[in-house]
Amino acid sequence: MKRFGFAQLIVLLNFFALPTVTVAELLIEITGGSESPIALSIVPFSNETSQSLPEIMEQVISDDLSRSGKFSLLPASQMLSLPSRGKEVIYRDWKTLGQNYLLVGHVKFSTSEQLYHVSYELFDVFQQTRLLGEELTTNKKGLRKLSHIISDSIFEMITGVRGVFSTSIAYVTLQRPKGKDQYRLQVSDADGHNDKVLLESSEPIMSPVWSPDSQKLAYVSFENGHSQIFTQEVSTGKRRSISNKKGLNSSPAWSPDGKSMVITRSIDGNAELYLINVKSLRAKRITRQFGIDTEASWSPDGRSLAFTSDRGGSAQVYIMSMNNFQADRLTFEGSYNSRPRFGGDGQSIYFVHKKEGSFNVAKIDLKEGLLQVLTSTSLDDSPSLSPNGRLIIYGTQRGNKGVLSVFAVDGSSRYFLPARFGDVRDPAWSPFPVYQ
């Protein structure tokens, strides 16, 4: 593994030589990292089972942590010893190499239970103390997921921020085999692996959003010849039509408590916002003016709604109180500001800002109203926030392809997720998984 500064590194997470490893349809291309990364050593986990492991756990963990941009990882070839548990650790071996942290682990398999037992320990090299130690169990298919969980724990222990390595992303891909459109609604791990197709259509699919309990996606599908909103259970595929009125049925936004949705309908003449009860589907119209009102997004506390409106003559971001449905304009800089999403603390809004012909993801601070452009790509759309509030994933154009891009709000990480084939767009980062 190379050291990461701002070096370009293409990490292809598909190993053709190992048939047991899933080939990812999304690739990862890292283009940015922290200026002063933390030196971390991940010692190859010792395999104490009688067979080869279906996942190279230290590889998955290394990929996760290097992608975060916060760490620089020591190549195994440079390690002076290879401990697999605390009592084997010689701190001098790691201090010599300037390492801050050390991760060791081993894997056992219980044939009676048919379960893997994975033990890992995280050490602070300078303090010479153990920070973390856990034993986790999983079935034969769960090693990759377990690796992500370990990455999350390490990330949180060292940075204080909860990791999102074990979360998922939803997105839409578009291919044109033989000139015909083929849209797919897909879900994958946050690193693009284990992708699953939830819906395939020759007509457009757009705007996927996760339910707060991460069990369902709501999205817009044109499968019946016009825009229609559906919800779909990710695990079972079970679908439900939420809105199918004349005109637009689009831009679904789930409330933080999962009981309501704000959607866009144009049945009353032009695009307006409607508040829907998810259970009964009873609708209440909440905007009433001649322009376009769409792209609603709830604040984390459920008390406000950000949305796009051109009631003032151009597309701008407005904030509405869910108490009295009064809306005030938020953006005054630039001729086009749209598609808002609240930041994790509810104190800022991420949106798309047009400047000199370029469309960029930007941020506006709600208190001070200061606008900051965050990207240097140029046809940006659909920013979505990771559940820890640290990362933004969005759709953009690179060369001739629609690709996804991720960057850390603090500037410490940046990478691209192009699809192997065709365009990818409309990403939505899942909430933290709710373990049942």
Added chain:
Amino acid sequence: MSLFTKKTLCAAVISATMITGCSSTGTKDGNASAAANQANQTSGQPAQPTVKVNAAEDQAAITAKKLAEQQAKAKVEADQIKEKQQVALREVRTFYFDFDSAELKAESRMSLLAHAAYLSSNSSAKIVLEGYCDERGTREYNLALGERRAKTVERFLVINGVSRSQLDVKSYGEEKPVALGHDDASWAKNRRAVVVYQ
């Protein structure tokens, strides 16, 4: 030959005939009645009383009839040309817009009027108006903007006599572009409303 030239020619012919008729009134009158009498005498019929035939009026009647025929013919040809023009105008099904705008351009008028004329006189004919955008900006806003473009066309047709029951509106936003490039030329082609006859 254009309509105008024909009309002028007709007028010229008419005037020429009139003038010729007028100038030879006296002589012709006399000759006509004298000739008629002579003809009658030759055939043994009693001489007809001399009827003053107004040759000019005769000539005028002939030219008036000719004129009416020519006018009728000209009208049929004009109608045929107009119908061809209308068909040609109705061949135009795609109407373009400026960025972030749903305003109809002046050059769209003639074709839309032709569609309106056809639809208002063919009440069983139905169309769907599809609205589209270029890829810039955000997807959902573009879906609404595409709809607004289609609705602008709908409004124009309704104002010009088309029944709402014949019209349906649909938006695809920035989906289904006709031009796949990422430049001004491609974008201009994608900002459109399309008339689709059912």
